[in-house]
Amino acid sequence: xxxxxxxxxxxxxxxxxxxxxxxxxxxxVPACGDRNxxxxxxxxxxxVVAVRMDGHGETAHGPHGAxxxxxxxxxxxxxxxxxxxxxxxxxxxxxxRATTKNVEGIVMQVPSRCIGCRLCQAACPYSRRYFNWQExxxxxxxxxxLNPDVALRTLGVIEKCTFCIHRxxxxxxxxxxxxxxxxxxxxxxxxxxxxxxxxxxxGDLDNPSHAVxxxxxxxxxxxxxxxxxxxxQVVYLHEGSWQDDSGLPVRDLLSKEKEDxx
Amino acid sequence: xxxxxxxSAGLCLAVxxxxxxDGEVTQPIPFNHNxxxxxxxxxxxxxxxxxxxxxxxxxxxxxxxxxxxxxxxxTSQAAAPHIETIRRHSKEGxxxxxxxxxxxxxxxxxxxxxxAKIAGIACATCHGDIGKSETPPRLPIERTLDMWNCxxxxxxxxxxxxxxxxxx
Numbered sequence: 001x002x003x004x005x006x007x008x009x010x011x012x013x014x015x016x017x018x019x020x021x022x023x024x025x026x027x028x029v030p031a032c033g034d035r036n037x038x039x040x041x042x043x044x045x046x047x048v049v050a051v052r053m054d055g056h057g058e059t060a061h062g063p064h065g066a067x068x069x070x071x072x073x074x075x076x077x078x079x080x081x082x083x084x085x086x087x088x089x090x091x092x093x094x095x096x097r098a099t100t101k102n103v104e105g106i107v108m109q110v111p112s113r114c115i116g117c118r119l120c121q122a123a124c125p126y127s128r129r130y131f132n133w134q135e136x137x138x139x140x141x142x143x144x145x146l147n148p149d150v151a152l153r154t155l156g157v158i159e160k161c162t163f164c165i166h167r168x169x170x171x172x173x174x175x176x177x178x179x180x181x182x183x184x185x186x187x188x189x190x191x192x193x194x195x196x197x198x199x200x201x202x203g204d205l206d207n208p209s210h211a212v213x214x215x216x217x218x219x220x221x222x223x224x225x226x227x228x229x230x231x232x233q234v235v236y237l238h239e240g241s242w243q244d245d246s247g248l249p250v251r252d253l254l255s256k257e258k259e260d261x262x
Numbered sequence: 263x264x265x266x267x268x269x270s271a272g273l274c275l276a277v278x279x280x281x282x283x284d285g286e287v288t289q290p291i292p293f294n295h296n297x298x299x300x301x302x303x304x305x306x307x308x309x310x311x312x313x314x315x316x317x318x319x320x321x322x323x324x325x326x327x328x329x330x331x332x333x334x335x336x337t338s339q340a341a342a343p344h345i346e347t348i349r350r351h352s353k354e355g356x357x358x359x360x361x362x363x364x365x366x367x368x369x370x371x372x373x374x375x376x377x378a379k380i381a382g383i384a385c386a387t388c389h390g391d392i393g394k395s396e397t398p399p400r401l402p403i404e405r406t407l408d409m410w411n412c413x414x415x416x417x418x419x420x421x422x423x424x425x426x427x428x429x430x
Contacts, residue, residue, distance in 0.1 A: 100425050108426040112369040151369035151430060166430045169371050176380050 002182065003105040004163055005205035005233035006192065007215040008079055012199035015077035019046050022194030023081075026164060028146045030136040030153070043130040045161040046191050049078040078236075079199070081191060082107060082128040082161035083224065086231030090120035090129060098158075105205070105233055106168070109160045116156040125225055126232075129160045164189040184210050205233060287361045289398040291344045299393035306385045306393075314379040317372065321360040324351045364403040371430050387415070 023029065023046040032042050084107045091099045091107060098113035099120055109129075121129040135155045137143070146152070149166040153159045171187040184203050192202040203212035215221065220237040298304045309326055310319035327348045336345055351358055366372050377383045386392070388407065392399065416423050 097425075102424055102426040103422065104426075106426055108424075108429070110369065110425050110429045112367070112429070149371075149430065151367075162426075162430070165426055166371065169373075169427065169430065172427075173373055173376050173380070177375065 001104060001206075002204035003206045003233065004168075004187075005084065005105065005203070005212055005216065005235065006081065006163075006189070007201045007212050007221070007235045007237060009199045009201075009215075009237040010076065010078065011220075011237065011239055012197045013048075013077045013079055014197050014199075015048055015050060015075070016196060017048055018194045018196055019079055019081075019191035019200065020044060020048055022190040023161070025145075026147055026150070026190035027162075028150045028152055029159075030132070031139050031142070032134065033137070036133055039133075041131070041133045043132070043159065045128075045130070045159070046079060046081045049080055051076045051078055079191075080126065080128065080224075081189075081234060082163075083126050083230065083232035083234045084161075084163060086233060087229060089123040089125065089230060093119040093123045095119065099160075106163045106165060107160075108162060108165060109158060111153040111157040111159050112151070114157040116158065118158065120158055125228055125230065129158050132157055132159065205235075286400040287363065287402075288400070289361055290359050291347060291398075293398045294341075294396050295392055295398075296394050296396045313374045313385075315375055317374060319364075319374045319378075321362060322358070324348060324357050327358070328352045363399055363401065366403065369429055371428055381419075381421075 024044075027045055029043050029045055036042065084105060086105075088099075088101055088107050091101050094100075095117060096113055096115055098111070098115070099107065099109045102108050116131070118131055121127075121131060132153050132155055136152050138146075147166075149170075167189065168187050171182055175182045175186070182204075184207075188202045192200040201212045201215055203210035205213050205216055207213055215237060216235045218237055220239055221235050222238065223232045223235055226232070298309075299306070306319075307313045309322040311323075311326065313319040331345050331348055336342070348358065378385065388411075412428070413423055415421075
């Protein structure tokens with residue numbers, strides 16, 4: 001049984017946001033409008049968080065602020081899809097089983113079953129769950145370019161990254177029809193496919209022949225907030241220590257994210 | 263006067279809506295499955311061509327009908343006007359506007375290939391004795407089938423009921 005996971009090489013990531021755009025287009029992620037964006041309600045299944053690395057934190061001084069004149073601002077990018085934890089706190093708190101851990105490792109969300117209690121949003125330590133604060137809308141002609149394989153969500157439900165489950169369903173069916181296992185690279189998510197720097201790798205973490213399994217064993221590998229015991233199936237690669245280097249410890253960064261859109 | 267016209271139009275619409283609210287529809291051609299399947303031995307996949315290859319089984323293209331009805335194989339007088347309709351569609355290059363009753367909600371991924379081909383489930387398991395019916399189905403699938411039918415069938419056959427296999 002495969003255990004699908006992703007490796008993201010932070011040293012390769014240029015912060016171009018191609019993954020975010022690919023994800024939005026692939027999964028029909030709605031636009032929230034200016035007002036809701038200001039309230040921190042913009043939905044990003046995959047969000048590239050910019051972390052300021054020159055010791056001034058993210059908000060104390062803007063990139064063009066006074067501090068920038070003295071020290072050259074340095075940013076590092078942290079692309080954050082759902083971590084698809086091995087022991088996901090979100091599925092444990094859902095009162096209606098709208099979110100479940102799949103046998104092949106994908107944390108699935110069924111928005112049509114969701115009652116919008118937002119317990120999962122509170123439980124997720126990575127803030128990877130988003131609530132639909134308004135009816136789904138798309139600016140301009142984007143509403144006519146939706147992916148027919150992904151159902152639109154409605155007002156008042158939670159949505160999140162599903163590792164492009166609709167792609168998986170098709171690939172799995174094809175493999176079953178041909179009576180074989182899913183090959184490496186046959187099932188990849190939209191963000192992995194779009195990454196121009198090839199910072200992302202996707203595959204079966206339990207299959208030693210998959211690149212993702214080898215990379216996850218790298219000495220550069222770390223998992224976000226692994227001390228919580230959630231066991232993320234998204235593994236990051238970074239030279240040196242991420243937390244010492246950043247000036248803003250990753251835990252603070254994530255709690256700030258939570259305040260922003262919680 | 264204007265208000266009255268609007269009012270009566272509204273009333274007509276309301277009556278129409280009521281008439282349609284039982285969800286029954288009429289197909290453009292009163293297709294007789296019994297003659298085609300039971301008497302003449304056609305298989306489901308002869309007309310619903312994508313049943314083993316795609317998620318949707320598909321409704322018959324006019325060229326499929328014309329494969330047989332191009333020649334005068336039908337002697338029934340009752341069917342004659344409908345055969346004419348098919349030939350007219352063929353001549354004009356248009357498709358028969360079948361009403362697709364068997365559509366599932368968008369958040370469900372149901373694949374005929376997965377069930378009919380890979381698992382080898384007989385069509386009648388979900389569609390009943392449609393091969394013996396003399397009129398086309400009139401009710402949408404959600405009136406005759408719900409998620410519990412899926413769940414029960416999966417349980418009986420010992421198939422995983424994982425949300426992620428069918429929902430998206």
